[in-house]
Amino acid sequence: MAAERSGGGDPARTIALLWRRPPEPKPVGRKAKVSVDQIVTAAIAVADREGLGAMSMARVAQELTVGTMSLYTHVPGKAELIDLMADTVLQERDLTPEGTWRERVKHYADRTRAVYQAHPWMRDVSMVRPPLGPGLMDGQEFVLAALADSGLEPRHVTVAHVAIEGFVHGAAASEVDDQQLERTTGESGDSWWGARQVFWDDYFDVERYPTMTNLWNAGAYDTDGTLADTMRSSFDYGLEKLLDGIEGGMR
Amino acid sequence: MAAERSGGGDPARTIALLWRRPPEPKPVGRKAKVSVDQIVTAAIAVADREGLGAMSMARVAQELTVGTMSLYTHVPGKAELIDLMADTVLQERDLTPEGTWRERVKHYADRTRAVYQAHPWMRDVSMVRPPLGPGLMDGQEFVLAALADSGLEPRHVTVAHVAIEGFVHGAAASEVDDQQLERTTGESGDSWWGARQVFWDDYFDVERYPTMTNLWNAGAYDTDGTLADTMRSSFDYGLEKLLDGIEGGMR
DNA sequence: CCTCATTTCCGTAGGCCATACGGAAACAAT
């Protein structure tokens, strides 16, 4: 379906969970078999292996040898669990503030990209209404600090920030899409394209697509590395050009 | 769940459907109550109104007053139906080749953005293994022609193309994310942020986030328009800077 | 009109999913 995060429940409860502020100590009552951390860890493990689609409450409970409904004692629902998962993996970026502002933005992009590589299901998590936890907030502060040091006006810092965030998450997402599809469908990108050879043979119209034909003949699509390499270069190229443009606008 | 397109079935069948090449005329047998076009149109209508999550085979069949399983006579399965939907709405961009190469790329970006605006469920459709139909192909040809006219080397045309494609789809996707969430959850972005006021009151740490605090105090987050306006400017700003960078790299 | 091959229509059934509800079980304090 979709980016199925939203946190329909009580926002205060979700935010308290994100910052791991337990409601209060409970010396009385039955001992808990599982903790929030265990649930989040197990959920991430399932999603890493089999995709977000396979991360069901029943599946996570099974992983912890616990009844499905037990999870609801610790976590309001599935949407909130996804919030917790996302913020947790965003904390894996350890962002060291070294170098020029450009180097720091590049560093941020690389670390974020690494998160997506390690957790391809992040593709399916919308960042428009993000989990307001430490993982997200620390990243924002890091990029904003770099941009503020660049000499941009405060006003332009915020708009450049949104553009960079959008590019990084968007590019990282489309880069791991391929792997995620491979994981869920069991078919690799190369094999997928290979199976569609029939398209180039029977449907591609040279007259309708002259530019593609020319580029093909000019060897523009000859490639040494894999499809993953190509996407990686595009990520770097695009970010570089975007930063060039931002820098150029300052002078 | 996810970007639930993949076309696990026979690729040749799917491609034939995308280009609307019927297998052959059938003078014999029971008359069909519905056509492929009707199914695709109804599916798009449902997804437009209620999101891709609500676009189930049963729901589409209901729309056409037909049994659920009847759809499978005309369409291999849900994944292929989504392929058909995506390529159909991409055909709605009518791309007129006028102006400089930059103007044409901008034109392409705007038309693609309009598609996402009209069909927010496109956010959930992965473009990594795209539907190889006329809608997608015509768009690719258009951008490549613009870039080829720019004077870029063939080699750089392809990498710039991937970067632009990624930016446009990524930015358009995150721009409509908000609307889609509003549609499915019934809560607007403003109301969502408002309900999380508690975060700024009780959790935001001024010492931990000095840059954000400074920017806030400098009025960088004061805004005249809505959240949608802000995202729109970022889309334009980011594309502009990306094209600046690409153009600058040529000299 | 009847037969028959061909095509489409679609009911049923199996195996998934989230989660509301409410009772059973475990534990600390009295």
Next chain:
DNA sequence: ATTGTTTCCGTATGGCCTACGGAAATGAGG
């Protein structure tokens, strides 16, 4: 041993996709 509190979890509801196979409709040939 009782009581209050908390956690655990079985059941049930209403959804989803689609494999299977039989019923219904249609045109052609007799």
